[in-house]
Structure formats: structure tokens, C-alpha cells
Amino acid sequence: MQFLLFLARRTCLGLVCALSLFPICVLAQIGDEAEAAVLSAEETVRLREVLNTAIDPDTLHIKKSALFRQKDLAAFRLGDIVSRERNAREWMLVDPIDGKWSLMMVLSDTERKSESYRLGKELISDAKWAPSSVRLRVILAKNYLDDSNLKQASQLIDEAEKIIRFEFGRIPVRGDSGLHIARAEMEFHVAKSRYLMRTGKWSEGIQAAKHAAEKGQIFLGLTRSAPEGSLRTYGQVSVMFAMVELATQQMAAGLYSDAEWTLRETFKLAKAQGFTENQMAGFYNRVADLYNVTGQYKEALPFAERSEKISLAQGYQKGSPRWLFSQFRANIALAGQDDWSKALLNLDEMDRQQQRTNASPALANRAVVRAYIYLKNGRHEEALKVLRGSMQWHIDNFGEGHYFTASLRGMYAVALWRNNLATEARVEFDKSMTNIVSPDSLSGDFVESAFQLKTKKFIFQSYMQLLAVTAQANRQDAEILFQVADQLSASSVQQALSDAAVRSGVSVPGLSDVIRQEQDAKNEIATLTGYISSQAGEDEKKRNTQVVAQMRARMRELEAARKNYRAQISKDYPEYFQLIQPRSPRPSDISEQLKADELFVSVLPMEDKTFLWAIDSQGRVNFHISEMAEKQTNAIVDRIRKTLDVAELGVRAPVFDYAGAHQLYAQFLSPFEAELKDKKHLIVAGSGALAKLPMAVLTRTPFSGRDAAQAPWLIKDIAVSYVPTANGWLSLKKLGKVPGGTQPLMAWGDPKFDVKAVPKDGTPTAETSAVRGVANLRSADLTPRNVLDPDTYVTYSKLPPLPETRDEVLQLAKIMSANPDLDVILGAQATRVSVLNNSASGLLARKQVIVFATHGLLAGDLPNLNQPALAMAATQNSTDSPLLTLEDVLSLKLNADWVVLSACNTAGADGRAGEALTGLARGFFYAGSRSLLVTHWSVESESAMMLTTKTFAAYKGDTGIRRAEALRQAMLDTMKVSQYAHPTYWAPYALVGEGGR
Numbered sequence: 001m002q003f004l005l006f007l008a009r010r011t012c013l014g015l016v017c018a019l020s021l022f023p024i025c026v027l028a029q030i031g032d033e034a035e036a037a038v039l040s041a042e043e044t045v046r047l048r049e050v051l052n053t054a055i056d057p058d059t060l061h062i063k064k065s066a067l068f069r070q071k072d073l074a075a076f077r078l079g080d081i082v083s084r085e086r087n088a089r090e091w092m093l094v095d096p097i098d099g100k101w102s103l104m105m106v107l108s109d110t111e112r113k114s115e116s117y118r119l120g121k122e123l124i125s126d127a128k129w130a131p132s133s134v135r136l137r138v139i140l141a142k143n144y145l146d147d148s149n150l151k152q153a154s155q156l157i158d159e160a161e162k163i164i165r166f167e168f169g170r171i172p173v174r175g176d177s178g179l180h181i182a183r184a185e186m187e188f189h190v191a192k193s194r195y196l197m198r199t200g201k202w203s204e205g206i207q208a209a210k211h212a213a214e215k216g217q218i219f220l221g222l223t224r225s226a227p228e229g230s231l232r233t234y235g236q237v238s239v240m241f242a243m244v245e246l247a248t249q250q251m252a253a254g255l256y257s258d259a260e261w262t263l264r265e266t267f268k269l270a271k272a273q274g275f276t277e278n279q280m281a282g283f284y285n286r287v288a289d290l291y292n293v294t295g296q297y298k299e300a301l302p303f304a305e306r307s308e309k310i311s312l313a314q315g316y317q318k319g320s321p322r323w324l325f326s327q328f329r330a331n332i333a334l335a336g337q338d339d340w341s342k343a344l345l346n347l348d349e350m351d352r353q354q355q356r357t358n359a360s361p362a363l364a365n366r367a368v369v370r371a372y373i374y375l376k377n378g379r380h381e382e383a384l385k386v387l388r389g390s391m392q393w394h395i396d397n398f399g400e401g402h403y404f405t406a407s408l409r410g411m412y413a414v415a416l417w418r419n420n421l422a423t424e425a426r427v428e429f430d431k432s433m434t435n436i437v438s439p440d441s442l443s444g445d446f447v448e449s450a451f452q453l454k455t456k457k458f459i460f461q462s463y464m465q466l467l468a469v470t471a472q473a474n475r476q477d478a479e480i481l482f483q484v485a486d487q488l489s490a491s492s493v494q495q496a497l498s499d500a501a502v503r504s505g506v507s508v509p510g511l512s513d514v515i516r517q518e519q520d521a522k523n524e525i526a527t528l529t530g531y532i533s534s535q536a537g538e539d540e541k542k543r544n545t546q547v548v549a550q551m552r553a554r555m556r557e558l559e560a561a562r563k564n565y566r567a568q569i570s571k572d573y574p575e576y577f578q579l580i581q582p583r584s585p586r587p588s589d590i591s592e593q594l595k596a597d598e599l600f601v602s603v604l605p606m607e608d609k610t611f612l613w614a615i616d617s618q619g620r621v622n623f624h625i626s627e628m629a630e631k632q633t634n635a636i637v638d639r640i641r642k643t644l645d646v647a648e649l650g651v652r653a654p655v656f657d658y659a660g661a662h663q664l665y666a667q668f669l670s671p672f673e674a675e676l677k678d679k680k681h682l683i684v685a686g687s688g689a690l691a692k693l694p695m696a697v698l699t700r701t702p703f704s705g706r707d708a709a710q711a712p713w714l715i716k717d718i719a720v721s722y723v724p725t726a727n728g729w730l731s732l733k734k735l736g737k738v739p740g741g742t743q744p745l746m747a748w749g750d751p752k753f754d755v756k757a758v759p760k761d762g763t764p765t766a767e768t769s770a771v772r773g774v775a776n777l778r779s780a781d782l783t784p785r786n787v788l789d790p791d792t793y794v795t796y797s798k799l800p801p802l803p804e805t806r807d808e809v810l811q812l813a814k815i816m817s818a819n820p821d822l823d824v825i826l827g828a829q830a831t832r833v834s835v836l837n838n839s840a841s842g843l844l845a846r847k848q849v850i851v852f853a854t855h856g857l858l859a860g861d862l863p864n865l866n867q868p869a870l871a872m873a874a875t876q877n878s879t880d881s882p883l884l885t886l887e888d889v890l891s892l893k894l895n896a897d898w899v900v901l902s903a904c905n906t907a908g909a910d911g912r913a914g915e916a917l918t919g920l921a922r923g924f925f926y927a928g929s930r931s932l933l934v935t936h937w938s939v940e941s942e943s944a945m946m947l948t949t950k951t952f953a954a955y956k957g958d959t960g961i962r963r964a965e966a967l968r969q970a971m972l973d974t975m976k977v978s979q980y981a982h983p984t985y986w987a988p989y990a991l992v993g994e995g996g997r
Helices: 002-019 040-052 060-078 079-092 096-105 113-127 128-147 149-172 178-200 204-223 230-252 254-275 280-291 296-313 321-336 340-357 361-365 367-376 379-396 404-417 420-435 450-471 476-504 511-536 546-571 575-578 587-593 630-639 648-651 658-668 672-676 688-692 726-735 804-813 832-840 888-890 911-927 941-957 961-978
Strands: 598-605 610-615 620-626 682-687 719-721 743-751 824-827 847-853 869-871 884-886 898-901 933-937 989-995
Touching: 040 060, 040 113, 060 096, 060 230, 060 280, 079 096, 079 648, 096 648, 113 620, 128 149, 128 296, 128 832, 149 178, 149 450, 178 230, 204 230, 204 911, 230 254, 230 280, 230 682, 280 296, 280 321, 280 450, 296 321, 296 719, 321 340, 321 367, 321 450, 321 832, 321 898, 340 367, 367 404, 367 450, 379 404, 379 511, 379 648, 404 420, 404 450, 420 450, 420 476, 420 743, 420 847, 476 587, 476 598, 476 620, 476 726, 511 546, 546 575, 546 726, 546 743, 587 726, 598 688, 598 726, 620 672, 630 658, 630 688, 630 898, 658 672, 658 888, 658 989, 682 688, 682 726, 719 898, 719 961, 726 989, 743 804, 743 832, 804 824, 804 847, 884 888, 888 911, 911 989, 933 941, 941 961, 941 989, 961 989
Parallel strands: 598 682, 682 719, 719 989, 743 824, 743 847, 847 898, 898 933
Antiparallel strands: 598 610, 610 620, 869 884, 933 989
């Protein structure tokens, strides 16, 4: 129990500060079938009797010690810390070794930690058996790590490692010695993992945590033949602690899918071992962390409430640090769902209980979240007061340029603005944006949580609303407004792209050494930041001011070094630097690249309205504000999509939502009718819900006719292409000046996901259409997934096969005059390795068109998948990954006019799919592709083949035609076929990137 109590408080603090601006230790939803074991009433009574039964002083010494051990185990299972401490002190009088050990563990998480250290040192000096010597050292080392005494921790870990290396091999394996050895090795690797993490070596830390989990499995195997007792019970809890530690490390590194899978395996272990609720506290907190940092707030909230219930049942009163943390977790879940009124009620209750118990105010403060809640409830003056009180502390402890300081300053600027102090707000906004958008380092200080991204979006949007007041009359403010909007559009995917770029850059000679140094410095700063933040929540008497001062000095050294690394990469590797830190362009930069018949439109949905820009080749900029709010836009887009993603229904498909399509046109494009006149190519930079809908299906005038082919579709008048950001489009324009590939095509299709599968033929019925299979993935299924329910996870071999893509890629090869025997790779041969090998040989760089007819996957769709990927053929070698990840894409060497993702649904219904599209698109653009052809929904096979083949026939047949125009003509031709007049058939494809030639 003590291990998980230790974990629940201390690890939470470190993880919280690394992942967020505030504590986020919450719980995840458990169904009735997934309940952890709960002590029965009879078992509770029995354990309480064991605990309360007095020990006869005349009992034999060995019997007394056994009885005290039984009492210790009973208190542990009951979660009764007070009784456990009392028992340990009595036990010490009878058995100085075991009693002292128990008391040391109990006190390690209390204000009497100095006594715990003293007891530990005494036990070390007396320890004769090697496993005990190791365990004592690692227990003290973990305590020293929590106190940031890295020198003492390192010394103890080194001593423990030497004992394992030189003494464990000489221990005779008999009786329960194997159990003790395995447990000691497991706990050693946990301590080493945490030490490595604290010193910025996250990759090594994760490996050490994995070793701990492996040793834990060995321990569990040995317990099957061990008798019931404290060794078995405490050891099993230690195993779970080791696995939770691994998940903690993975979350801190942003490997959320890995952490999810680790926690899933941990829960299976807990169920198998029959752990009680008291023993599950630390695990629940880690699952909750995962839900909150990934933005699954609805799933997190019930577990925040459950965490509170467990804490109160264990004797922690309202107002205690543990209770305050549970309430703060609930606040994050409530605020994440925009339930601001309940979040405020919860915050006020925290304040009342904190004042009643006289707990440290800092524990309940958490300035950014508190101010956010105040601002959303109209309590502007209180928000300003909170933020003013925290600003100087952040500057003193983290520096002006740190993410924490910049975010707090941004929220402070919002509070100033809401208090009608616009001039002061503008100054603070400008300072905040500089450090958020263009930090001195190459990448951010740590992985941003979902709530931090939400907070950043709120700051950006508030700044933009302030700028909008003057943008119409002030050209400079108008340019800043456009640049901030482009940054906001890019921010949701920039982190994942940057992380993948960093990993791919590690293989580039010269660049790799600088990246590794920069990342080590980044990780060390994250751990230093975590400790300094946690000190803010301690009472004054518990703060280690000397250690904090040393950490601040070290942070300044690291920040200076990172600034130099950034400058070096910016100078020597400018394209790579632009991928990591894209610079937002001015409207004039856009207009310079436009042709006379092109119009660039940027659409940014906001919380209460939508900002729009139209830019033409003459440098004219029309800035317009639509009163349609983001939620309304989302609702209309979702309604329209319900009449688009219906290809499998055939003739039973519902009538298209013409009213919604025209409503969007009226709001977002109708204000630019004058600019659209005589234009042939519309370039749209859109984000949010609009990334899920092709503009081609918007109707320019109201329509209620029966023949869809007669509707006033926008695509009838103008070709449309899409870009993730204005900056990305400019990069592609530069790439377009480089001569393209000289060979026609290379394609991968119908990859074999299940090496044991037997091909099956399927024939569509008269009333249905042959629609390409869609995996039951998180991106396609909006039902929440749960680490406690393993049945919700898809295995790779269960991905739906795509046999119909064979005909498509073979037909494309024929149209492009490619050699199908050499240039088309199908079935079991369509592997990730085949893609990488063709890139390494230089063959891919010679191809004009590259096709991947396969599923597109998002982070979390499959276990341990932390980035977008394309699903390639599985192989007999289980160690070969079948996934072509974003990281792989960034390493490809292309010079292609087109990359076709013809079965990906990369722009699918889930909002995260739009983000994945942007990430994959920018990855392919960086690799050397000028455009992507992607699908918005599941396509019907015959019409899809017609669209792609006609697109490339037009492109190949007319050397002057734009890519966007080639797709437009294919859409119009497909639309003319009566059974394909519905836009579900002719509009699923979108051209992303450079739509010109």
C-alpha cells in the first residue's frame, strides 16, 4: 500500500508539472464488469479484528513478530495509515529490523521524513543480506529524488547496482530467495528509471522502467508457488508500482498510446491478483492523468469523483492536499468540457475547505486554471488579482521566456483586456506571443497537454479579438492578426510533427548530435521545472530554497545552450528548422505567389465568431468577421456529413443537405463574391470542422431540386485546393520551382494485414455499393475507449482488407504508362520496408505520382501507436513494424507532383482525423511531395476509380492543366453519370497542397 500511496502523491507532482500547469491526477471510467476487488464486509471485520487484537506479552518472540506482521498486512489492506504507524512502533520494540523497516516506509510520505531517513540509514548499516541491502538503498534513493538530492540518490543507486552485479550471483536460489532477488531488482530499476528521468535522460529512463516491469513479471511467476503473506502481497503491489512507473515515464515523454497500453496491462494484472480499491489508488491516478492530458475529459470526471471518495474513506479530510488534488482534477475535467459554472462551484468549495484546514493556499491556487475559470464566469477582477500575484514568481523561477511564464502572461493579458485595460493588455499579449510562437529553443520546454493546448487557443483567440478591433484601420495589426491566425491553425499538430521531425533528424549526419544535445537539455529543464513548480505547493517550512536556487541557475545554463543549438540548426539546416518552427507569413507574402486567376481564402472558426481573409494577386486583403460561432459551424458540418458518408447505402442514400451547404457558403464565401469573380482556382486554408468538409459541395444559391447534378455546386465554377496553413502553402510554392520526377508512378495497394488470411470475394447487392472497408478505429468510432476494457482495442490483423484497390492502382499505372510489374507493389509485398528501400535507392525521388491505397491510422488507433501512420503489409517477422509512420514519412526522399492516399479517410469524421491529415500532409510536403489527394469518407469503389483515373488522365493529357482543375474535371465527369450524381460519389477526394501545375 505504501508504494502506491507514495506514487499517488509524489509521482503525481512530478508528472503533473511536466505535463501541465496544474495537477491532473484523475481517474478513468470503469464499468461494473471491470471493478477492482472491494473488501467484503466480512473481510473488513476480520482484518479489523486482527488489527485490534492485543498481543500477549508472554508470547514467544518469533510468534510476536509474526503477529505484528499480520497486523501490518491488515492495516495495509484496510488503508489505515494511522494504525499501521502505531503497530510499526510497537513492532520495533520486539523486532528492530522488520518493525523499523515498516515504520520507515510509513513515515517516508509524511512530514516526519527525517525520521524515515534516519531509520533507513540505520537499516542499511545493519543489513547483511544482499537483496535487503539493495531494497533499502533504492527506497532511500527514491526519497532523495523527491527531495531533489540527486547526489545522494545517485550514490545509493550506484551502490545498489554494484551489489546486484557482484553479490546476487552468489546467493543460493532456495526457498523464497528467488522472490527477494526479483523484487529487489525490480525496485532497483524503478529507482534508476526515476533518476534518469530527473536528469533529463528520458529514453534511458523508459528503458529502465521497462526492465523493472520485466523483473516484475519474473517476480509474479515465482509467487505462484509462494504462500500467502506479506512478501507476496507487498511484492505484487510493487509489481504494479513498477508498471505504473513505466506508464508515468511514457506520459511524461508524450508517448500516450504506449502509456495507455501499459496501463491496460497493469489493470489486467490487478484483476488477476485481486487487488482492492485501496491498493488501486496510484493506478487510478495514472489512468486519470492519461485521460486528462489527452483531452478525454468526460471519461476523467467520474474518476476524479471516485478518487475523492477513496481519499475520504482512507481518512484524508476535505481540505487536505490529497483531497485538494482530487478536486483540482475534477476542475480540469469540468473546464475541459466547458462546464465552467460547475468548475467555479468546485473551486469555491476548495477555497472554503482550504481555509478551514489552514492548508497551504498554493495547493489550491494553480493560477492559470483558476484565472481561466474566473474569466469564463465573468469574475474578471478576481482573475486579474490571481494572475498579478503569480506573474513575478514565474519570472523569478522560470524566466521571461519559459512556456509557463508565457502562458501565464497570455492569460494575464486576457484578464487585463476583460477589465477594460486594452493598452496594458496589448503590451502583455505581444510579449506572450513572442515566447509562445518563437521560443529561443528549438522545440518547446515539454510535451503540452490537451488542456494546455486549449488554454493556448483561448489566449490566441482573445488576442485576435483585441486585434480585430483595430485591424480594419491599422495595416500592421491586420498583418499580425493574419499571422496569429496561421499560428493557431498550425498549433494543434505542430507538436506531433516536431516530435517526429526530431526523431527523424537523429539519423541526419551533423544534425543528429545537435538534436540530441538539445533534447537532453529540454528533458532536464522539464524535470527541473517540475520540482520548482511542486515547491510552490509546499508549506514555507518544507521548501528547499537552496536546492531551488541551484536549479534556477542550472536552468539558465541549459536555456543558454538551447538558444545556441537553435541558432546553429537555423543557420545550417534551414528547411528542417522551418519544419520545427514555421514562420507565419504576411498577406503580402501570399499575394506575391498568387496568379491573377487565383484567390487565397483563410477561414478560422472562433469560439463566438469566424474570422475570414480573402487575398488576391494584387495584394488586396478583404478581412471579414462572420457571426457564426465554432459550435454552430461544427453542428452544420456534422449534419452535412451525415448525408455524405453514405456510399454504402447505394440508392437508399439520404438526400444531400443542400440547406446546410448553402448556409456555410453564405457565411464564409459569399462575402467574397466580388473577389471570386473570374477566378479559376480557390485555395482554402481552413481548420477545425471545416477541415472535415470539401468546399466543392457548397452550393452558391439555394437549391431544393431532385437532380443533384443540377445543383449550383461551387466546384462547377472554380477548382478548389486546400492547405493546412498559409506558411505550408508558401513552402510548396518554392518546391514547385524545382523540376519534378521524370518517371510516371509507383503504387502500393491491397496490403495484406493478416499474414494468415485467405482472400475473400465480395459482390455488392443491387441496393448497396461496394465500399472500401473501414477499420473500427478510434478515429472512425467516437465511442470512448477504455484502458480497463481490452475488447475495445483493434489488433492489426483485423484491419479490413482492401482487395478492390488492386484494380485502381493497376488502372492508374496503365493511364500513367507505368510498368505494373515493377511500379505496382501489392499484397504481402506492400510492406513498410519496401517503401523505405525504394526511397533509399533513389527510385521514389524519380516518380511523379506515388500512391498508397491503404488505411490511414491516428495516434491511439492501435496499441503503442503514438503518431499518424499508413497501414502496410504485415510480415512473418513480428519485430518488423508494418506501420509507415509520420517519422518514416519525414525520412523519405521524394520529388513527386502527387501523393495519393486513396483509402485512408484521413479527413474523416473525427476532428482528430483532420489533425492527422495536416500532420501527414506536412510530413509528405517536407519529404518532397507538392500535393496530396486524400479522401474525406469511405468511398464506393467504382466511382472512386473513375475519379482517380480521370484526374490523372486529364493531368497527363494536358501539360498546362492545374492539379486542382484536373480533379475538378474528374468530379464533373463523374457527377454526370446518373448513379453517381450524389456528392457521396463525386466529392470524397480533396487536393491538399499545391493545386497548380
